[in-house]
Amino acid sequence: MQYSVSSRRFWQLVLVKAKMNLKAEAAQSQLNYLWWLLEPALFIGVYYVVFGIFLNSRTDDFIAFLICGKIPFLWFSRSVSNASNSLVAGGGLMNQINIPKLFFPVVVIAQDLVKTFVVFLLMLSIMWLMGYMPNPAWWAIIPVALTQLLFVSSLAILFSALVPFLPDLKFIVGTFIILMMFASGIFYDPAQFLRPEHRELFMLNPLAYVISEYRAIIMEGELPQWAMLARTAVVSLIGLGIAITIIKAFDSRYPRQVLQ
Amino acid sequence: MSESVCLEAKNISLTFRARRGFFRYSYHTALDNVSFDIRKGETVGIVGRNGCGKSTLLKVLADILKPDAGELVSHVNYVSLQSLATGFEKNLSGRDNAILSAMLLGHTLEQATAALPDICDFAELGDSFDEPVKTYSSGMRARLGFSTAMLMHADVLLVDETLGVGDSRFKKKAEAAILDKINSDQTVVFVSHQSSQVERLCNRAVWLEKGQVMEVGDTKTVLNNYQAFLATLPNPQKRK
Structure with missing residues (x-):
C-alpha cells in the first residue's frame, strides 16, 4: 500500500494532483484557463511593441527569432523556479503521509508541461501567421522538446532537492535563471555575436542548444543535428539521474528539514 | 484478540533543530528513549499534555519521521496516519x-x-x-x-484527535465509526486530549511527558496516574 516511485499508483497520483492544481489555479482568476495563452501572448505583444515598433531597425525575422527563443525559455524558467520551492511548499503534506519526495517537483514539472504544450501550439500558430509555413521538419520539434524536458527536469529536481537544506539557494535560483537567459541567446544570435572559438562552448549549454534547434526547425525548416541532440539528451539524462539520486538519498530527512 | 506484535518502538529519540539566526540553532527533544509495543487488534491510547511529543510519536510510527536514535520495527505492510x-x-x-x-x-x-x-x-x-x-x-x-x-x-490506523470534529451529533457518529473499526479487529493507535474518550475506546494507554514514556499499561491505571499528575501541576485551568 505504500507508494513507490515505480508503481502505477504513484504516477496516477502525480497526474491527478497536477490536474487538480491546474484546476485550482484556474479557479483563482476570472479568465481561468485563458491565462495559459494570455500570459505568453502578452510577452509576445511586449516584444512586438518594443522591438517591432519602437526599435524599428529590427526586421520581422527578429521577432520570430525572439518568440522561438523566449517561449522555450519561459518553460525552463517557470518549471525551475516553481519546482525549486516545491519540497518546502509540500512540507505540510509530507508530514501527513509517507510519500516519495520526488512527488513534489514531478507534479510541478507535469503541471508546467501541460501549460507548455498549449503555449507551444500558440507559438507555432503565430509563426504560421507570420509566414513560416508548417513543414514535415516541424515534427522534429518533438524530440528537441523531449530533450529540453529532460534538461528542465534535471535542474528542477536538483534545486528542489537542495533548497530545503540550503534555503538561501532560492535567491540564487532567480539569478541563475537570468544568467541562463543571457547564456542561451534569447535576445541575440550566438552565431553572429560570439567569437567562433566560444561558440562550441556556448552550445554545451543544453538550453542554448535546444533553442538554436527550435529556431533552425521552425524558421529554416532544417532538421536537427541528430548526433548533437543525442549527446545533449544523454547529458541531461545523466543530470536527471544525479538529481533523482540526491532527492532519494535524503528522502526521509525532508519532513523534518522543512519544519526546521 | 491475537497477541502478535505489529509495531515495536525501540528506544526512539528524536530532536528537532530550529534555525535561530545566522548559523545559530536551538534544539528541542521531542522524543526521548521511547519504547513500547503495539499488538495486533488492540487499541492503544496516547495521552499527555500539549507538546509532550504525541503527534511526533504518531509520525514516527507512520514512518514519516525517522528517529535520530533507536528504531521502529514494523511487522505490517501499511500504517496509515x-x-x-x-x-x-x-x-x-x-x-x-x-x-x-x-x-x-x-x-x-x-x-x-x-x-x-x-x-x-x-x-x-x-x-x-x-x-x-x-x-x-x-x-x-x-x-x-x-x-x-x-x-x-490499513493494517494499523493512527488517529490524531479526530473525534473532536463537527457538532455533538456528528461527534457521536464519528466515534461510532471508529468503534466499528476497533471491533472489527483493526489495530488503532489513538491520540486524544480527552481522557474520557481514551477510557471508552482503548485497551491500553501510553502516557508521555516531555518526550518520555511515563507509563504503559492498562488504560484505567495509566489514566488515574496521569490525572493525579495533572492535579499536582500549578495551573489547573490548563487541564483537560
Missing part, C-alpha cells in the same frame, strides 16, 4: 478534495471515485459537496476530512 484534511486545496470542490485526499492516503483513482457517494453521504455535505472547500465552515471541512480518512483500510 489519519489526520484531518490531508492535502486539502481550498479552491477545489469537496468532491475533488475527497478524491485527492483518498489517493494521498493510498487509494487508486478508481477506488477513490467509487467511494465518493459514501464519503458525501457520511460527511452529510449534500449539495455543498460540489462547492469549493473555501466556502465550507470548519465543521464541514472536518467532516469531509474525517469521512475521507474513514474509508482507508
